[in-house]
Amino acid sequence: xxxxxxxxxxxxxxxxxxxxxxxxxxxxxxxxxxxxxxxxxxxxxxxxxxxxxxxxxxxxxxxxxxxxxxxxxxxxxxxxxxxxxxxxxxxxxxxxxxxxxxxxxxxxxxxxxxxxxxxxxxxxxxxxxxxxxxxxxxxxxxxxxxxxxxxxxxxxxxxxxxxxxxxxxxxxxx
Amino acid sequence: xxxxxxxxxxxxxxxxxxxxxxxxxxxxxxxxxxxxxxxxxxxxxxxxxxxxxxxxxxxxxxxxxxxxxxxxxxxxxxxxxxxxxxxxxxxxxxxxxxxxxxxxxxxxxxxxxxxxxxxxxxxxxxxxxxxxxxxxxxxxxxxxxxxxxxxxxxxxxxxxxxxxxxxxxxxxxxxxxxxxxxxxxxxxxxxxxxxxxxxxxxxxxxxxxxxxxxxxxxxxxxxxxxxxxxxxxxxxxxxxxxxxxxxxxxxxxxxxxxxxxxxxxxxxxxxxxxxxxxxxxxxxxxxxxxxxxxxxxxxxxxxxxxxxxxxxxxxxxxxxxxxxxxxxxxxxxxxxxxxxxxxxxxxxxxxxxxxxxxxxxxxxxxxxxxxxxxxxxxxxxxxxxxxxxxxxxxxxxxxxxxxxxxxxxxxxxxxxxxxxx
Numbered sequence: 001x002x003x004x005x006x007x008x009x010x011x012x013x014x015x016x017x018x019x020x021x022x023x024x025x026x027x028x029x030x031x032x033x034x035x036x037x038x039x040x041x042x043x044x045x046x047x048x049x050x051x052x053x054x055x056x057x058x059x060x061x062x063x064x065x066x067x068x069x070x071x072x073x074x075x076x077x078x079x080x081x082x083x084x085x086x087x088x089x090x091x092x093x094x095x096x097x098x099x100x101x102x103x104x105x106x107x108x109x110x111x112x113x114x115x116x117x118x119x120x121x122x123x124x125x126x127x128x129x130x131x132x133x134x135x136x137x138x139x140x141x142x143x144x145x146x147x148x149x150x151x152x153x154x155x156x157x158x159x160x161x162x163x164x165x166x167x168x169x170x171x172x173x174x
Numbered sequence: 175x176x177x178x179x180x181x182x183x184x185x186x187x188x189x190x191x192x193x194x195x196x197x198x199x200x201x202x203x204x205x206x207x208x209x210x211x212x213x214x215x216x217x218x219x220x221x222x223x224x225x226x227x228x229x230x231x232x233x234x235x236x237x238x239x240x241x242x243x244x245x246x247x248x249x250x251x252x253x254x255x256x257x258x259x260x261x262x263x264x265x266x267x268x269x270x271x272x273x274x275x276x277x278x279x280x281x282x283x284x285x286x287x288x289x290x291x292x293x294x295x296x297x298x299x300x301x302x303x304x305x306x307x308x309x310x311x312x313x314x315x316x317x318x319x320x321x322x323x324x325x326x327x328x329x330x331x332x333x334x335x336x337x338x339x340x341x342x343x344x345x346x347x348x349x350x351x352x353x354x355x356x357x358x359x360x361x362x363x364x365x366x367x368x369x370x371x372x373x374x375x376x377x378x379x380x381x382x383x384x385x386x387x388x389x390x391x392x393x394x395x396x397x398x399x400x401x402x403x404x405x406x407x408x409x410x411x412x413x414x415x416x417x418x419x420x421x422x423x424x425x426x427x428x429x430x431x432x433x434x435x436x437x438x439x440x441x442x443x444x445x446x447x448x449x450x451x452x453x454x455x456x457x458x459x460x461x462x463x464x465x466x467x468x469x470x471x472x473x474x475x476x477x478x479x480x481x482x483x484x485x486x487x488x489x490x491x492x493x494x495x496x497x498x499x500x501x502x503x504x505x506x507x508x509x510x511x512x513x514x515x516x517x518x519x520x521x522x523x524x525x526x527x528x529x530x531x532x533x534x535x536x537x538x539x540x541x542x543x544x545x546x547x548x549x550x551x552x553x554x555x556x557x558x559x560x561x562x563x564x565x566x567x568x569x570x571x572x573x574x575x576x577x578x579x580x581x582x583x584x585x586x587x588x589x590x591x592x593x594x595x
Contacts, residue, residue, distance in 0.1 A: 013360075015557075017539070017557075017559040017561045018560060021539070022538045022539035022561070022564060023540070023544070023564045023565070025210055025540040025541075026246045028213065028214065028252070029248070029252060030248075041566040063360055064359055064393060068390075069294075069295050070211065070292075070295040070297075070309045070310060070312075071210065071311075072211070072214060072293075072311035072312040092363065093393065094309055097310065097311060097314060098313065146197050156314070157218060157221050157313065160222055166325060168197065168325065
C-alpha cells in the first residue's frame with residue numbers, strides 16, 4: 001500500500017492535550033463536531049485545512065508524539081480528519097497502540113528530512129517514506145510484528161472479530 | 175537468571191518464564207475506565223461483541239471522577255450512558271464523589287502481583303503496590319474488559335537506586351520531578367521503571383504513589399515499587415492485610431540501565447510551563463517573583479492523606495495570600511474523612527481554601543478551576559502541558575504539596591523550606 005500526501009509539520013512533544021483538548025471533553029461522544037478542533041492548540045489552521053478535503057495531509061511530528069493522556073479520541077480525530085498516517089521521530093506508547101488499534105499506521109522516521117508542505121509518499125510494505133519534494137528516501141523504523149498483524153486486519157476490533165479471540169502467531173510475537 | 179519485577183509479575187500470572195521483549199497474552203485482574211474514556215470503551219465493546227457484555231463484570235470498573243457532578247448536559251448524558259452500562263453488565267461503579275480511580279483502586283482492590291489496565295494514563299499509579307498496572311486507550315481497555323485478557327510486550331527495565339534520606343522540605347514529588355527533569359519526557363518510553371535502595375524503606379505508600387503516578391510523564395509503561403512491610407501496613411490500614419504478599423525483583427535480574435539518585439542532595443523542585451520535564455529548583459524560580467492566581471492541591475499524584483497533611487502543616491494558622499485562590503480536592507472519600515477526623519480539612523478551610531469533592535478537580539481541564547488567559551496556577555498534579563487546565567493561554571507549574579502550600583501563603587512561587595525549619 002502506497003499513501004501520498006502533503007506534510008503538515010508539528011514540533012516535538014505534541015501532547016494529547018494539544019491534539020484533543022480537555023476543554024472539548026463535552027464533544028467526546030460527538031467526534032464529527034470534535035474533529036473541527038483537532039490539533040487546535042498546536043496549530044489552529046490545521047483542522048480547517050484538513051477537513052476541506054481537497055488535499056490529503058500527513059501529520060508529521062517530532063519526538064514523543066502523542067504524549068500524555070490515554071484519550072484515544074486524539075488518534076481517532078486525526079484519522080477522522082482524513083489523515084491516513086502519522087510520521088514522527090518517536091511516539092508515546094499509548095498513542096502508538098491507539099493508532100494501530102484503529103487501523104491508522106504510526107511510523108517512526110527522521111522527520112527532520114521532511115519540511116512543512118513537502119510531498120511525501122509512504123510505502124508501508126517496503127518500510128520507506130519518499131520525500132518527493134526533496135528527492136530523498138527515508139527508512140522507517142520497524143513496526144513490531146504484532147502491531148503489523150493488527151494493522152493488516154484493519155485494527156484490533158476487526159482482528160478479533162475475524163479470529164474470534166486475541167491469538168497471535170508465535171512467530172510474530174518478537 | 176533472575177527476573178525484574180515487571181517480568182516476575184507477568185511470569186507468575188502466566189505460569190511460565192518471560193523475558194523483556196516477549197509479547198504475552200495475559201489475564202487481567204482489573205480493567206477500569208473513567209467518565210472521560212468510558213463511553214468510547216463501551217462503543218468498542220458493542221462493536222466487538224454485538225452487545226453490552228463483559229467477560230468478568232466483577233473485574234471491570236467505572237469511576238466517575240473527571241466530569242461529575244456534571245457542569246454541562248453533555249457530561250450528564252455521558253454519565254447516564256455509563257450508569258446504564260452498569261445496569262446492563264453488573265460491573266463495578268464508583269459514583270461521583272467516591273474519588274479518583276487510581277486512589278480508590280489502591281485502597282480497595284489492588285493486590286501485589288495483580289495485572290491492571292485502565293483507559294487513563296495514570297493507571298500506572300497502582301504499580302506502587304507491585305502490580306503490573308498500565309494505562310491504555312479505550313479500544314485496548316474494551317478488549318481487556320470483553321475478553322478478560324490483553325496483550326503486552328514485556329518491557330525492559332530501568333532500575334532507579336534511591337540513596338540517602340530526603341532533606342526537610344523535599345518530598346517524593348521532588349524525586350520524580352528530578353528524574354523526569356534528568357531523563358526527559360521520553361526518557362523511559364516503553365520501559366518499566368523499578369525503584370529500590372535504602373531511601374524507599376522510608377517512603378510511605380502515599381509517597382510511593384506520587385512517584386508511580388508520574389511514570390507516564392517520562393513515557394514509561396509503569397514504575398514499580400516492591401511489595402514490602404510498608405505495603406503490608408498500608409493494606410492493613412485499609413482492612414486488606416490478608417491480600418498482602420511480599421514481592422520484589424530477583425537478585426541478578428537483567429536491567430537495561432541503572433540510575434543512582436542521591437536523595438540527600440535533592441532540593442524542592444518546580445516543573446515550569448509547558449512540560450513536566452522542564453524542571454528548576456524552587457529557590458531559583460522564587461527569585462523570578464512569579465505571582466500565582468490559583469493553587470491546586472489534589473490528584474492521583476498528590477491528593478492523598480499525607481499530601482493534605484503536608485499542606486496543612488504550612489497553612490495551619492496562616493492565610494492564603496490576597497489575590498490567590500486555593501482549591502483542594504481530596505483523592506478519595508476515605509482521604510476526605512480521615513483528613514476531617516484529623517482537623518486537616520478544617521485547617522485548610524480556615525486558611526481560605528475552597529474544599530471540593532473527592533475527584534480529579536481542575537487537573538484534566540474539563541470543568542473545575544479552569545484558568546483565564548494569562549493566569550498562573552501552581553498545582554500538585556502530574557502534567558502541565560499547554561492547555562491542560564482548560565486554557566492554552568494559561569501557565570501551569572507543578573510542585574509538591576509543601577511547595578504549593580508555601581506558594582499559596584505568599585501568592586508567589588515559593589521555596590517551602592523556610593516554613594518547615
